[in-house]
Amino acid sequence: MARTSGTETREKLIRAGEEVFAAQGVDGAQLRDIVRIAGQSNPSAVQYHFGSRGGLLDAVMAARQERTERVLAAGLARTGGDTGPRGLRALLTALVTAEATELRTERGRRCLRISAQLSHESGVRTRTPHPTIDGTVYWELIGRLEECLARAVPEPVRLERLDLALTMIGAAMADRARQYLAGTTPLTGEDVFLADLVETTAALLRAPLPTLETP
Template sequence: MARKSTGARSTPAGSDGGTDSTGTGTGTGSTRELLIRSAERLFAAHGVHGAQLREVVRRAGQANPSAVQYHFGSREGLLDAVMAERQQRTERALTERLPRPEGRPLDELLRALIDAEATELRTERGRDCLRISTQVSHRSGIRERRPHAGLAGTLYWRLILELEAPLLPLAPEPVRLERIDLALTLIGAALAERARQLAEGEHTLSDDRAYLADLVSVCTGLLTAPVPGAAGP
């Protein structure tokens, strides 16, 4: 989604129901939904491990101090619920862009993946979740070819696997898998930083369209760079 021209201050678009501007529950939605939204705001602002669960409960408008434990079992269970909802949104966005990734060229795969992830920049809760995603240590599982539990059976996982096919003539298997894992890490970090800039009202050096196009180019270069020490043609 394009924003203002270079050097202009970008204004985040979109808002979310169920919370006011401070993230406090308004009383609408289920207790579980209110806790998830409260956690998104606080995990993004203070860190997954820095945010206090009692503050999550208070911001959700709940009187029971054990509400997180009752609905999610633990901080980790709450985090899993936050990430599951974020993945569902990305999966829907990816389905709209590239429902059949098999056999597609590398730049098309990366563009669909990055564009789908970047839809989270459009809303406040999406920006919060991008900032959370980069904090957690959950990997995709591509190094072991075993998807993380949240990715099993998803279009997202199918696309990740397809990233390897164009690299077969370019690099040995360990390098291919490490590069894909690194590219996914880079995408997550880049979008999280963009989300932070938008959330904090910072000036951005380029609009969203240019930023995302350059991220596709950077990741393509990362994945296809010459392998050090490899024999030349």
């Protein structure tokens, strides 16, 4: 039997991790299933190559981030410096367009289902990015989105809305990916879905501030 290199084994484990994390959930995934699907005989293969379940999950997300970063960088370069409503929509369009590239492949669809489970770990609310997105174009875009809201929305509400908006985009993409993986037909075509997601997210971010009645 031909021996495989460490790099090849890591890639097999990452691919298997994508499959199992998407199917079983981030918290419910069984490492033994990942090792088996990756064709490894060592039951500790994940720990050996990644240190832990979390290390493998970070590697899965880093590979997914690398794919979308290239598209996002090009989209961000075209947005200009407008911080008004048009600029906000341009930034959201760049983000949604980049995320939608993951819908093109089965691997990407699985990764969308995984990343939606991790949106609470982004660090938006504390401005402390998760290591996998620190220094990325994605984190830069989040900062640009906040600039668009800085004058109209106070900081605590602004950060909460940004976190909710990113969670909504992730959840919408994950649900679309689920439908594609299951072979079901979505209610809307993809062009309508993506355009509506941009508009819905923009509306959430720029919604009027609530007026609280004093007792």
